[in-house]
Amino acid sequence: MGIALSPAGGRHAAAVIVIPVIVALLAMAATVGGFLYWSTSNSDARAVQRQTALIDHTLRSYFALQAENQESWALWSDAVDHTHPFDAEWVDENLGAEFYESFGYEQTVVLDGEDHPIYLMRNGRSVDPTLLAPDLQALAPLLSRLRADIATGALRAYLAGGRSNAPYAADYAQIAGTPAMVTVMPIADPSREPDEARQYLHVAIDFLDEDYASYLGEASLVEDAAFRLTTTENPEKATLPLINASGRIIAFLEWRQDWPGRRLLAETVPALAIAMALATILFALLVERLYRYSMALEAGRARAEHEANHDALTGLPNRACFERRLGEATAADAPVALFALDLDRFKQVNDTLGHPAGDELIRMVGARLAGLISSSGLLARMGGDEFSILEPAIAQSEEAFALAARIVEAVGKPFDLFGNEARIGVSVGIALSARRQAGPAEMARRADIALYEAKGNGRNCAMIYEPGMEAAVNRRRSAEPELRENQPGPRDVLKELPRPGSTFGNQSASLAKAQ
Template identity: 25%
Template sequence: MPNNLAPIVSTLANRSSLSLARASLFKFVGLLAAVFLLASGSLIYLAHDLDRTEEVESAFYTKKAVQSLEKSLRSTVKDYAFWGDAYKHLHTDIDVDWAYTRQNVGSTLYTDFGFQGVFVVDDANRTVYSVIKGELKPVDAAEWLEQSSLAGILDKARAGAETETPTTTFINVKGIPTLIAAAAITPGTDPSVVPDEKPPSVLIFVDMLNSTKLALIGDDFGVDRLHAATPDEMGTTSFLALGDDGTAGRLHWSSSQPGLRLLGVGLPLIGIAALLVCLMTWFILRRATAAAQALDASYTSQQRSQDALATSEARFRDVVEASSDWVWEIDADWRLTFLSERFEVVTGLSRDAWTGAVIDDLLHLESGTLSQWLSIPKRRPDISVQCRYIDSKGQERITRLSAREMARDGFRGTATDVTEEVEARRRIEFLSQHDALTGLPNRTRLQEFLDGKLKALPTAEQPLIMLSLDLDRFKPVNDLLGHAAGDLVLNQVSNRLADCVRDGDLVARVGGDEFVLILTDVSTQDEVEALCRRLIESIERPIEIGEQEVFVSASIGIAMAPTDAFEAAELLRYADIALYEAKAGGRNTWRFYAGDMNARIIERRRLESDLRYAIKHGELRLHFQPRYRIADGQMVGAEALVRWQHPVRGLIPPDTFIPIAEESGLILALSNWVINTACNCAAQWPNSLFVSINLSPIEFRQGNLIERIQQTLYDSGIDPARVELEITESVMLEDAAGALEVMRTLKRLGVRISMDDFGTGYSSLSYLREFPFDGLKIDRSFLSRLVESEDDKAIVQAIVGLGRALSLTVTAEGIETAEHLRLLKAVSCDEGQGYYLSRPLEIEAFNALVEHAGAKSIV
């Protein structure tokens, strides 16, 4: 080659190399741009998915809140509608006195439940009874509800009469979403009521969902700012339509946007990285242009351009590795040809070990293989798939894989670890059917399990057994040791219950300390009783909390399908009725459901209603049983004893209605009447006589006992020293510290305090030493055997000696014979009362005794 051609050839060669370098640079920039676009797309997709997930969860809990509200309202209207007394007083006849005056279906529905409207519609669809915001008003239901007709609602309610099924629907009243519940009024299971031939009347409850109530519901279910949607909010996505196509309104809430926050952080970082790449590309192109101008002059300049290109490639790799996802590439044989360094950080696996391996060996789908998914014809490149793999610690992880086909054979893409996100979704699904504290199935899961088992049609030979279990003595654990200790007890009990049943059975927690067990492989009553015995023995074992041992027990109610019922709701109700019988039978036992139990429940409910009426309308009577000083026979006072003069049943003793008053919350009103009446009567007696009044343990936990006693003393004008309050040991057992503080305050008022039924409790001696008692009463059980039992004589003598040592007045109850009185005199007992001395007397008879006998005993 001639020498003058050599420079030309060299220049052409250099320029050809430069062109190739520029082409490589543009390909590299294109690849980098694709990576940025892929990263941005992945980030936007992830942000959208996070926002969508948050929106779905908020909608889920809002729907659950509405369903819970509907269920609660259906249950409430069912309790009132399927009731024999309601049938007699609101269908057969309209008894406003029974319904409104006696508060059976009156203002308490507004004060206690917040029902703005209560209506009764008769068989001719006329409104015959209405209570608006707790006030009795003659208002037509359709007119007040702004509905042209209620026929559809009434028809649905009457259609559910036979199955005792109420109906609910949402409407719009005065621009406020409103939930109404309607149920046909039927006799229920009351055998004393015979239904007539007319179509049943319908009871309607109206619950208007104003902004305050919606906010409270939202707080209970973790939904932020739940409210009725305004016209400006109708186009948003965070809403739940009420009624048909939203005719009753829409509920709107505010969902957090974690995806938006993620974009606010991620996109600027990607933009900065892209800007840096652009600057880097501009810089490389500028250097490449300068190199092209100097190619003819120096080979060294060409070498510098190549070095710059290598530096650019290094920067590209740095940008790729800075991503939170790891990047992969595979060839036509599905073998991994590239794994970014981020792969090792995320998975803990070695890149070198997996480079060259088949991608199906690393990542696995739920069905099929990853290579089959990548081979789907016309697969959309923006669709991702979830894969599973085993990390370096042997734990299964979940990654979301996105892939694009390369120009040459093979695929490349990114992988994002979504294990925590998937686990969070699973946790939400689990909590929707399980109790968060114990992990046991909740009411939702119980209902599904029970429905499935009942569809299998259990037989008398292979019945389905339901146990309704409630813990005894659990409330003192919460009150004295705190809710954390109570939670530990519930977890221990849950584990013990689960250990006592078979794998195919179900243990569910349905309330605070309420559990339901479903047994599927128990065929005889003996097996059921053996299991109940084992359950109670297991629960009774001590539970260690810190350095203390806690003891609880349980009562169990049992119902069986198909013997007792074949519907889930009835089976649950019958098991609860049997549980109530077990508790009434002394607790720590079990009862099988029997038909007469329901009648007793109805009878107790009727007694509770009658007692509420009796307290307000003067059916209570107060009797006084004189108390005498045994040494000289002088009357020193009297014990006030309440009786109930029922207009139909006659005189009812306190041991029948006092437990009902304590369970129903009427005890405070009853006690107020007794305290006021007794003090007002005693204020008219001679100053030498005192009055003794029994207090319920419930009054020490609630009811402002001190303020009530202080007000009564002021109103009656009686000397506080002439008032004696009798309490039992259970007051100290439940809350010793609180009871001591109340008793000290009562003593500062000047009243006397006496311990009733002494000798039947657990720690009477310590109580007498620590608490400010003025006296104690020997339980009548010791006197009943006083003549025959030397042990009882010794006990009575010891109690009298103890009282004298502690400067306490000792009173003996139940003096029935002259021999009782003689023996009590022999041991120097202070005071006594009983039928031998005097029966309880009505107020007039007692006043006459005081007036004519000069306060002297007749014995």
């Protein structure tokens, strides 16, 4: 008889084996995915930081370059001579047109000692200096810083060789509503003492327009660079705010962000997906083998437990299982009835038709008896041709005799054994206990005494244990050592059952033979 693993056992095995492995697989996937995401995100962030640092350095170097370009024109004796007094034609030709052609700065301004514009060039053409008036406020911080440096002797120190670079002021500013890089430098004669109180100034203005952004992008190795007055907050763009010395944002430089992490992720995801798929397959194979191994162990355990508690021939509970359940039943605070059954004339069938027929008869008897007990009852094969029934639901002798009558009737019906009809009977000994009156051993002893009494009264009947039975049984055992031998013969029927309401304690009721 095969042993099937219960659904609960299967689910338990799955929970014990499969769930931890799945959790481990998910944890590994989450760890690898999390590390990869963290690594690529950091790579992208570092790339933006590098680009931002490079662009900021490039812009600062452009300021220095703009001042360097401006120096060769402002620190020139001819520039001093033609601005003091002011020579408009010379200034326009040299400080305006040629300066524009050499460096391409969109605006050039010459300021007198009172910071009034006396010359203004826009895109290579001289225009009315008063047009600069709206932007003088934006230039004022630079002019103030440079005037302060000159007043503290910075220009004098440079002309005397005390410092390596000429004093100048540089900053971001909005000129005519457009962000620009502005540098301011004094106009001075390197061979003469400067007039620090009335020093004329040269202003170079380079607008941060589309062309400048393209030039900056090529120099900084970034794409789609553009200057904007407000940020677009595009997640695909990196942004660098251009902040002047006063802490005001003049403009935003945006460019297409470099995503080395994304590229790496895009390149590695297929390989990782394949690796994860292979890992999943390997895990699945491992889980399947572990599951099979676990199921085999569980089935083996269940089989061993079943074999330890069940009869191999009938599949019914065996003596060990029955005695354990009997102990539990007698320990409970409830009535219980124990039926000890012994088949009559079984040996004749076994000797006449053979042991296979005897085994089949035992199985058929077990099947018939199983249909008679209640859902809370227990039927067990105790060995050989002996069976026992435990019925917690029976408390009265009338109920016990009723079940015994059904047992005798069921077993007394013919059995078809390989084409042969066989008839047997059954003797039943009954022991009743109410609310822990007797332990398991005592219950079994009483049922055996009642069974012995039933077989002594002609077999194929039922007897309920009474205290007076013990002396009679002992006398009969002394006089008749062969009482268990089968007698040939007459047809077995039920004797009249005790009337309902009869007193169990003073009555010896039985099912006896009748012709």
